[in-house]
Structures are given as C-alpha cells and as structure tokens.
Amino acid sequence: MTDQLPRRFHLVRDVDETGTSGTGVVVEGLEFTDGTVALRWLTATTSTAIYASIADVETIHGHGGKTRVVWVDGQTEPHRQLIAQLRADRAIQLGIMQHAVDEEIREAASTLAYGCLHAIARTLRVFEGAAAAEAYLEQHADGGPLSRTTPDNPVASSDTTDNSGERQ
Structure with a gap:
C-alpha cells in the first residue's frame, strides 16, 4: 500500500472550440495513486468519465494547449x-x-x-x-529483488553486491 493520496486538479479551458463547455474551470478531476484519472464535467449537462492517465486526458481534452491541467494539490512531479x-x-x-x-x-x-x-x-x-x-x-511482477543486477533484472540498487547477491 502506498502512503500517497489521490491528487485533485481542474481542467481550465482558455478557448472553447466547440461552444459546449465554456471557458474557465470546466472539470473537477482526481488522479488516483495508480495513475487512473476521474473527471467530473461542470457543464450544464454533467457527466463523469474515467481515463487511464492524465496524459490521456490532456491528449483528448487539451485541444492543443487550449485546455490545461491545473493541480489543486500542487504541481505534478x-x-x-x-x-x-x-x-x-x-x-x-x-x-x-x-x-x-x-x-x-x-x-x-x-x-x-x-x-x-x-x-x-x-x-x-x-x-x-x-x-x-x-x-x-x-x-x-514476480516480486524479484531490486538489490542486485542480473541479466533478467537490470535495475540495481546503489548498494554494491557480489555475484551471489550478498552485500559487500
């Protein structure tokens, strides 16, 4: 389990290309710790949608930078x-x-x-x-350790290890 919490954001639309949602804050959003995103549209006809990632939201609703993500809980890392x-x-x-x-x-x-x-x-x-x-x-995954580098696990820790995986 992670100590992180979901993060809130707004979609702020600077230009409304379709005339549907208006400008300003048009969405309340939440990015869950696994990267999944929920949107709640604040338009006259409200709706809720789920996306795999914030990148997907920006691709679909960003309109080339005319709508942007503004983090309520601080900037995204x-x-x-x-x-x-x-x-x-x-x-x-x-x-x-x-x-x-x-x-x-x-x-x-x-x-x-x-x-x-x-x-x-x-x-x-x-x-x-x-x-x-x-x-x-x-x-x-299989839960393999990150404490050593092997051909199957190129992700090594900063600890030095010998071939057996024991710390030196």
Missing part, C-alpha cells in the same frame, strides 16, 4: 507523468501478448512489457526510494 506513460505502454504490450498469434510477437511484447515494468521500478527508486520500487514490483 515529472516522474509521475513518466510512470503514467510507462504504465500505459506496458498495458498495450500485455494486450498484445494476450492476442498475438505469432510466438515471436508475443515474446517481443513480453520483453517490452518487462522493460516498462522495470523502468517504472527504477523511476520509483530514484524519486521515491527503494521501498516504493520494491512494493511496486511485488504488486505487479
């Missing part, structure tokens, strides 16, 4: 955006793995999904510490 994109990329690869007929394509997708998983863990390690990285791997 750049590494959270990276993690959200890596999670989305990993989900794509996992989907390919499930549906690909060709074994080589499945293996390539598996390798890319594994790489995304460990890129997320490495990013967490750098910005949030080893415990966050290891917790993420335990939730989303």
